[in-house]
Amino acid sequence: MAGKIKQMIDAILARRADDNELLQRVIKTKLILKGINPAKYDEQSFDDPAIIARLEKMAQELCR
Template sequence: MAGKIRQMIDLIIHQRAKNNPMLERVIKTKLMLKGVNPKKFDMESPDDPAILLKLERMMQMFK
Protein backbone atom coordinates (compact mmCIF):
# COMPACT_ATOMS: atom_id res chain seq x y z
CA MET A 1 0.00 0.00 0.00
CA ALA A 2 1.15 3.55 -0.66
CA GLY A 3 0.10 7.17 -0.20
CA LYS A 4 -1.47 6.95 3.24
CA ILE A 5 1.26 9.06 4.89
CA ARG A 6 0.72 11.90 2.38
CA GLN A 7 -3.04 11.74 2.95
CA MET A 8 -2.65 11.86 6.71
CA ILE A 9 -0.17 14.76 6.58
CA ASP A 10 -2.62 16.75 4.45
CA LEU A 11 -5.48 15.87 6.78
CA ILE A 12 -3.54 16.95 9.89
CA ILE A 13 -2.54 20.26 8.31
CA HIS A 14 -6.12 20.88 7.17
CA GLN A 15 -7.62 19.84 10.52
CA ARG A 16 -5.28 21.98 12.61
CA ALA A 17 -4.40 24.98 10.44
CA LYS A 18 -7.81 25.65 8.87
CA ASN A 19 -6.12 27.47 5.98
CA ASN A 20 -4.12 29.73 8.29
CA PRO A 21 -0.65 29.98 6.59
CA MET A 22 1.13 30.78 9.87
CA LEU A 23 -0.34 27.67 11.53
CA GLU A 24 0.48 25.57 8.45
CA ARG A 25 4.16 26.53 8.86
CA VAL A 26 4.06 25.72 12.58
CA ILE A 27 2.48 22.30 11.99
CA LYS A 28 4.98 21.44 9.26
CA THR A 29 7.79 22.39 11.68
CA LYS A 30 6.28 20.18 14.39
CA LEU A 31 6.12 17.30 11.89
CA MET A 32 9.77 17.79 10.92
CA LEU A 33 10.82 17.85 14.57
CA LYS A 34 9.07 14.47 14.88
CA GLY A 35 11.21 13.20 12.02
CA VAL A 36 8.45 13.44 9.41
CA ASN A 37 9.42 15.74 6.55
CA PRO A 38 6.19 16.52 4.63
CA LYS A 39 8.17 17.26 1.46
CA LYS A 40 9.47 13.69 1.32
CA PHE A 41 6.07 12.02 0.99
CA ASP A 42 3.76 11.76 -2.00
CA MET A 43 0.98 9.40 -3.11
CA GLU A 44 3.59 6.84 -4.17
CA SER A 45 5.37 6.74 -0.78
CA PRO A 46 5.11 3.36 0.97
CA ASP A 47 2.96 3.17 4.11
CA ASP A 48 5.69 3.03 6.78
CA PRO A 49 3.89 1.78 9.94
CA ALA A 50 6.19 3.70 12.33
CA ILE A 51 5.42 7.01 10.63
CA LEU A 52 1.72 6.22 10.38
CA LEU A 53 1.69 5.58 14.11
CA LYS A 54 3.19 9.01 14.82
CA LEU A 55 0.62 10.70 12.59
CA GLU A 56 -2.33 8.76 14.02
CA ARG A 57 -1.25 9.77 17.51
CA MET A 58 -0.97 13.41 16.45
CA MET A 59 -4.51 13.34 15.03
CA GLN A 60 -5.90 11.60 18.08
CA MET A 61 -4.46 14.06 20.58
CA PHE A 62 -5.83 17.22 18.95
CA LYS A 63 -9.48 17.25 19.89
Protein backbone atom coordinates (compact mmCIF):
# COMPACT_ATOMS: atom_id res chain seq x y z
CA MET A 1 0.00 0.00 0.00
CA ALA A 2 1.15 3.55 -0.72
CA GLY A 3 0.16 7.19 -0.42
CA LYS A 4 -1.42 7.12 3.04
CA ILE A 5 1.23 9.38 4.56
CA LYS A 6 0.71 12.14 2.00
CA GLN A 7 -3.03 11.82 2.46
CA MET A 8 -2.70 12.21 6.24
CA ILE A 9 -0.38 15.21 5.89
CA ASP A 10 -2.79 16.85 3.44
CA ALA A 11 -5.66 16.26 5.87
CA ILE A 12 -3.73 17.94 8.71
CA LEU A 13 -2.86 20.88 6.46
CA ALA A 14 -6.46 21.24 5.27
CA ARG A 15 -7.83 21.13 8.81
CA ARG A 16 -5.39 23.60 10.30
CA ALA A 17 -4.45 25.86 7.40
CA ASP A 18 -7.31 25.84 4.87
CA ASP A 19 -6.05 27.65 1.79
CA ASN A 20 -4.03 30.16 3.75
CA GLU A 21 -0.53 29.93 2.30
CA LEU A 22 1.18 31.50 5.30
CA LEU A 23 -0.53 29.10 7.69
CA GLN A 24 0.36 26.17 5.45
CA ARG A 25 4.01 27.17 5.75
CA VAL A 26 3.70 27.43 9.53
CA ILE A 27 2.07 23.98 9.84
CA LYS A 28 4.64 22.46 7.47
CA THR A 29 7.40 23.95 9.62
CA LYS A 30 5.79 22.46 12.72
CA LEU A 31 5.65 19.04 11.02
CA ILE A 32 9.31 19.27 9.98
CA LEU A 33 10.32 20.24 13.53
CA LYS A 34 8.42 17.15 14.71
CA GLY A 35 10.52 15.12 12.26
CA ILE A 36 8.17 14.65 9.30
CA ASN A 37 8.98 16.54 6.13
CA PRO A 38 5.84 16.82 3.94
CA ALA A 39 7.94 17.35 0.81
CA LYS A 40 9.33 13.82 1.13
CA TYR A 41 6.01 12.08 0.64
CA ASP A 42 3.87 11.61 -2.46
CA GLU A 43 1.12 9.24 -3.66
CA GLN A 44 3.72 6.54 -4.30
CA SER A 45 5.40 6.69 -0.89
CA PHE A 46 5.37 3.45 1.06
CA ASP A 47 2.88 3.36 3.96
CA ASP A 48 5.51 3.17 6.69
CA PRO A 49 3.58 2.08 9.83
CA ALA A 50 5.97 4.01 12.14
CA ILE A 51 5.35 7.30 10.31
CA ILE A 52 1.62 6.63 10.10
CA ALA A 53 1.47 6.01 13.86
CA ARG A 54 3.29 9.32 14.47
CA LEU A 55 0.97 11.19 12.11
CA GLU A 56 -2.08 9.68 13.80
CA LYS A 57 -0.81 11.03 17.11
CA MET A 58 -0.07 14.41 15.52
CA ALA A 59 -3.51 14.56 13.91
CA GLN A 60 -5.02 13.97 17.32
CA GLU A 61 -2.98 16.79 18.83
CA LEU A 62 -3.21 19.21 15.92
CA CYS A 63 -6.85 18.67 14.96
CA ARG A 64 -8.77 18.31 18.20
